[in-house]
Amino acid sequence: MAEPLLDIRGLxxxxxxxxxMVRAVDGVSLSIDxxxxxxxxxxxxxxxxxxxxxxxxxxxMPPGRFEAGEILWxxxxxxxxxxxxxxxxxxxxxxxxxxxxxxxxxxxxxxxxQIAEVIELHQKLxxxxxxxxxxxxxxxxxxxxxxxxVNDYPHQFSGGMRQRVMIAMALSCQPKLLIADExxxxxxxxxxxxxxxxxxxxKERFGMAIMLITHAMGxxxxxxxxxxxxxxxxxxxxxxxEALFGDPRHPYTQGLIRSIPRVDRSAGRQARLESIPxxxxxxxNPPPGCRFAARCRYVMPACTQAIPPLKEVAPGHKVACIL
Amino acid sequence: xxxxxxxxxxxLFTVLAMAPGDPFEELATNPAVPPEVRAxxxxxxxxxxxxxxxxxxxLAAMLQGDWGFSFVSRMDVDKLILQRLPVTxxxxxxxxxxxxxxxxxxxxxxxxRPYSLFDQIANxxxxxxxxxxxxxxxxxxxxxxxxxxxxxxxxxxxxxxATGWQFYWEHIKQSxxxxxxxxxxxGASLVRFVRSxxxxxxxxxxxxxxxSKGIGERKVIxxxxxxxxxIPVVTxxxxxxxxxxxxxxxTEQIFRVPGIGSLLIxxxxxxxxxxxxxxxxxxxxxxxxxxxxxxxxxxxxDPRISYR
Amino acid sequence: xxxxxxxxxxxxxxxxxxxxxxxxxxxSPWQEAWRRFxxxxxxxxxxxxxxxxxATVALGPFIWPVAINDIDFAAKLQGPSWAHxxxxxxxxxxxxxxxxxxxxxxxxxxxxxxVVAVVVGVVVGALAGMSAGWVDAALMWxxxxxxxxxxxxxxxxLMYLFRDHFKRLFGVEGGAFILIVVVIGGLRxxxxxxxxxxxxxxxxxxxxxxxxxxxxxxxxxxxxGHILPNALGPVIVAGTIDVAxxxxxxxxxxxxxxxxxxxxxTWGSVLRDAKDYLDIAPHWALFPGAAxxxxxxxxxFMGDGLxxxxxxxxVL
Numbered sequence: 024m025a026e027p028l029l030d031i032r033g034l035x036x037x038x039x040x041x042x043x044m045v046r047a048v049d050g051v052s053l054s055i056d057x058x059x060x061x062x063x064x065x066x067x068x069x070x071x072x073x074x075x076x077x078x079x080x081x082x083x084m085p086p087g088r089f090e091a092g093e094i095l096w097x098x099x100x101x102x103x104x105x106x107x108x109x110x111x112x113x114x115x116x117x118x119x120x121x122x123x124x125x126x127x128x129x130x131x132x133x134x135x136x137q138i139a140e141v142i143e144l145h146q147k148l149x150x151x152x153x154x155x156x157x158x159x160x161x162x163x164x165x166x167x168x169x170x171x172x173v174n175d176y177p178h179q180f181s182g183g184m185r186q187r188v189m190i191a192m193a194l195s196c197q198p199k200l201l202i203a204d205e206x207x208x209x210x211x212x213x214x215x216x217x218x219x220x221x222x223x224x225x226k227e228r229f230g231m232a233i234m235l236i237t238h239a240m241g242x243x244x245x246x247x248x249x250x251x252x253x254x255x256x257x258x259x260x261x262x263x264x265e266a267l268f269g270d271p272r273h274p275y276t277q278g279l280i281r282s283i284p285r286v287d288r289s290a291g292r293q294a295r296l297e298s299i300p301x302x303x304x305x306x307x308n309p310p311p312g313c314r315f316a317a318r319c320r321y322v323m324p325a326c327t328q329a330i331p332p333l334k335e336v337a338p339g340h341k342v343a344c345i346l
Numbered sequence: 347x348x349x350x351x352x353x354x355x356x357x358l359f360t361v362l363a364m365a366p367g368d369p370f371e372e373l374a375t376n377p378a379v380p381p382e383v384r385a386x387x388x389x390x391x392x393x394x395x396x397x398x399x400x401x402x403x404x405l406a407a408m409l410q411g412d413w414g415f416s417f418v419s420r421m422d423v424d425k426l427i428l429q430r431l432p433v434t435x436x437x438x439x440x441x442x443x444x445x446x447x448x449x450x451x452x453x454x455x456x457x458x459r460p461y462s463l464f465d466q467i468a469n470x471x472x473x474x475x476x477x478x479x480x481x482x483x484x485x486x487x488x489x490x491x492x493x494x495x496x497x498x499x500x501x502x503x504x505x506x507x508a509t510g511w512q513f514y515w516e517h518i519k520q521s522x523x524x525x526x527x528x529x530x531x532x533g534a535s536l537v538r539f540v541r542s543x544x545x546x547x548x549x550x551x552x553x554x555x556x557x558s559k560g561i562g563e564r565k566v567i568x569x570x571x572x573x574x575x576x577i578p579v580v581t582x583x584x585x586x587x588x589x590x591x592x593x594x595x596x597t598e599q600i601f602r603v604p605g606i607g608s609l610l611i612x613x614x615x616x617x618x619x620x621x622x623x624x625x626x627x628x629x630x631x632x633x634x635x636x637x638x639x640x641x642x643x644x645x646x647x648d649p650r651i652s653y654r
Numbered sequence: 655x656x657x658x659x660x661x662x663x664x665x666x667x668x669x670x671x672x673x674x675x676x677x678x679x680x681x682s683p684w685q686e687a688w689r690r691f692x693x694x695x696x697x698x699x700x701x702x703x704x705x706x707x708x709a710t711v712a713l714g715p716f717i718w719p720v721a722i723n724d725i726d727f728a729a730k731l732q733g734p735s736w737a738h739x740x741x742x743x744x745x746x747x748x749x750x751x752x753x754x755x756x757x758x759x760x761x762x763x764x765x766x767x768x769v770v771a772v773v774v775g776v777v778v779g780a781l782a783g784m785s786a787g788w789v790d791a792a793l794m795w796x797x798x799x800x801x802x803x804x805x806x807x808x809x810x811x812l813m814y815l816f817r818d819h820f821k822r823l824f825g826v827e828g829g830a831f832i833l834i835v836v837v838i839g840g841l842r843x844x845x846x847x848x849x850x851x852x853x854x855x856x857x858x859x860x861x862x863x864x865x866x867x868x869x870x871x872x873x874x875x876x877x878x879g880h881i882l883p884n885a886l887g888p889v890i891v892a893g894t895i896d897v898a899x900x901x902x903x904x905x906x907x908x909x910x911x912x913x914x915x916x917x918x919x920t921w922g923s924v925l926r927d928a929k930d931y932l933d934i935a936p937h938w939a940l941f942p943g944a945a946x947x948x949x950x951x952x953x954x955f956m957g958d959g960l961x962x963x964x965x966x967x968x969v970l
Contacts, residue, residue, distance in 0.1 A: 081554055081558055106562070107562070109560070110560035110562055111560065112560070113557075113559060113560030114559045114560045118558070119558045121555065126550065126551040127551045127554075127555045128552055128555065129556065129574070130574070130648070130649065131573050131574055131648060131649060132570075132573075140559065140561060141559045141561075144560065144561055145560065178649070189555075192555075192559070473951060473954055473955065474951065476954070477898070477947055477950040477954050478947050478950075479905060479906060479943075479946055479947070479950070480906075481905075481906060481909045481925065482925070482943035482946065482947065485925070485929055485939050486943070489936055489939075493932060493936075585801075587804075588803070588804035588806075589806075591806065591807065592804065592807070592906070595810070595910075596806075596906060596909070596910065599910060600929070610807060610810065611810070611910055611911070614810060614811075615911060622811065622814065625807075626807050626808070626811050629804050629807045630803065630804060630807075633802060633804050634802060637802065
């Protein structure tokens with residue numbers, strides 16, 4: 024089997040706070056192959072965003088630190104790399120787009136400027152050429168009137184358009200991996216669909232891999248090939264998307280799938296919206312044993328004693344549960 | 347801007363109108379001013395008219411450039427002011443430039459290394475800087491640089507007989523201390539403000555985006571952060587201008603710089619009312635003007651503001 | 655995602671958290687504020703120094719019972735000695751005694767001016783915040799106008815015009831005191847007014863106010879009991895800065911000759927007399943200047959600590 028593009032092994036990203044060590048990511052392993060779309064799902068606070076930002080080392084290092092683990096990019100560990108080395112990888116090999124398009128662009132520079140900045144740097148083009156490239160990228164992401172709009176400021180675009188600009192900026196150097204951290208959460212539903220479609224288009228055009236982080240199971244079902252489910256800083260299940268929805272093994276995954284609102288079921292059998300009772304445990308003092316134990320409907324005494332390891336129960340399907 | 351100016355002039359005039367006593371009674375004791383002239387002055391200033399007309403007359407006179415006559419200096423007030431204004435503007439201008447040149451890099455550096463030794467020292471020095479009243483700093487400077495070290499003259503002489511380089515050098519030597527006193531005071535409060543403005547900006551989302559583009563931390567700071575952090579700083583500099591003028595008045599007194607600040611004091615101490623009124627008005631106008639300038643610069647720096 | 659840094663540098667260490675853990679024991683907001691304040695070593699140290707300063711000034715005459723205007727030409731312009739720990743001036747008067755006496759006035763002026771500024775500011779801000787409509791607009795216009803006025807020139811102007819009048823009404827010392835306090839306070843209320851008004855505007859529509867109103871609370875009760883306490887934090891911080899600013903303003907006025915006259919030895923007026931003797935008697939200028947500096951810097955540090963303690967979200 025070919026070497027995975029990105030291989031995160033046992034990553035632990037912890038944060039030092041006044042009240043102790045917050046273990047935001049506590050032993051996460053996942054991998055993405057060339058051209059594959061991996062979905063990373065979980066509730067807010069489960070460590071998805073920290074994982075994503077850890078890959079590009081965008082975490083503030085004084086409070087944050089890499090306690091353990093490796094992040095292998097095409098076989099090379101990114102963690103020991105210094106800033107100048109990382110800068111060669113950022114945007115050129117791995118790009119990232121964020122959740123809040125309204126605040127993710129610098130308000131005092133034109134969008135053309137901001138896209139051209141990346142092109143200039145990584146492709147060593149002149150300013151003029153880079154601006155032309157920027158206009159082309161805008162065209163690619165279906166922004167009307169790209170030559171004119173390249174000189175507009177972010178506040179002159181709507182939320183959906185700004186996200187397109189972000190995508191244009193991220194893809195301008197044709198990275199091999201795009202990390203999308205909840206790219207559509209802040210957008211209207213109709214715009215969401217457009218953005219996801221755009222990402223799919225770009226993926227096909229450039230052959231990139233995508234790490235799609237989201238808490239919306241519906242999005243995952245439609246766009247990803249494999250899925251990783253995270254809970255309280257750890258991976259609890261990993262499977263190809265059909266297997267995940269067809270045969271979810273971890274109680275948390277089952278809960279997540281059950282809680283998707285279904286408009287096709289009429290009143291009667293499934294009248295109430297299901298939710299998982301309880302709240303996420305503290306990442307400061309994680310409980311011993313399985314972290315989902317407090318909310319699990321199948322909990323047994325053994326669950327609270329030791330953390331269940333990730334076991335392969337079917338080809339490509341791993342679960343961290345003793346069931 | 348016009349409403350502000352009108353408002354300020356109204357306030358000034360009301361203050362003067364409320365002042366007990368006759369602003370011209372001083373002149374009664376001045377033998378050079380015969381009673382008819384005094385009466386004429388009273389009529390001119392309409393001191394016997396209702397406040398309304400007095401204000402309008404005075405405003406009209408001011409706007410027409412007729413600012414009255416100073417009995418103490420024996421010349422027209424507007425000429426007097428024009429003579430002294432440039433010096434003040436130069437001193438204030440250079441001190442502000444120095445303040446910004448010092449505060450900007452120090453503030454940015456301190457913000458990018460929060461709680462480091464550099465930051466703590468910078469912050470403490472800033473506190474010291476703006477807790478020292480300008481007159482005390484001025485005196486200290488004189489003590490050290492003029493008296494102890496004898497490097498710099500502490501009396502400002504407007505006429506220096508020297509030519510060429512010597513002329514400029516002498517002027518610079520005597521301006522250094524007042525400019526530094528003002529500049530350091532302003533710089534001290536600016537450092538803290540720049541630091542907090544940068545700290546504010548550095549946590550914003552678009553800074554993370556900039557980092558994710560791989561352009562390098564230094565460029566992130568100088569290109570993305572500073573530009574945005576400057577915007578509120580500009581506002582602050584404009585808002586602090588009234589204070590700077592106050593500081594200038596004090597420094598001009600200490601170093602005997604012949605600007606409008608010392609003119610204000612001397613005219614107050616000698617009861618030269620027309621000059622007092624005119625100078626206060628000029629200072630107020632300048633403050634309003636600089637506020638307007640700050641608004642324009644703000645609009646230029648921040649593309650989100652469209653200037654009407 | 656990045657950690658947050660508290661605004662002020664005088665805090666010891668940054669507090670940052672990705673997930674907010676629950677506190678082990680509940681604390682009242684005031685206790686929380688005190689805890690945060692204690693973290694600022696400089697602020698706490700300054701508080702101690704300031705207390706010492708106030709104590710010296712208050713109790714000084716009892717510990718150092720030397721007259722402030724004992725003229726003694728034989729002892730003039732002497733540097734610090736056992737007989738005169740801070741030296742003497744050109745009339746042989748003891749500087750320590752004079753500075754202690756003057757300190758009372760300078761600090762009292764600072765405090766009183768702050769009270770004036772805060773009271774006026776609270777009243778104006780409350781009126782503006784409660785009324786909305788044209789009253790609010792008019793008051794805000796007035797506030798903006800005052801903010802645009804250059805402080806020192808106007809101070810000087812007012813002192814120039816009214817000093818004699820007040821002297822006649824209230825006596826030399828009293829007159830100068832009242833005038834200076836009213837003038838300084840009257841030119842510093844704007845910041846407080848804005849803060850209070852902002853609090854009013856944001857709290858007016860909040861639920862707990864509605865609830866109180868539903869329970870039949872009168873408008874006054876609402877204002878005093880519910881809204882004002884929430885505005886207290888930023889007002890305290892602004893008030894602290896006002897004290898420092900007032901002390902500087904008074905000493906500047908006295909230094910320029912338009913504040914207290916020479917025979918009343920406030921720190922500023924002593925400096926005015928001392929400035930011509932810098933070359934032969936520097937101690938005469940250094941001590942009052944150092945006193946002003948000490949008072950102002952300790953107040954500023956404390957204000958900084960208070961700002962972080964009472965309002966940790968705001969930066970400046």
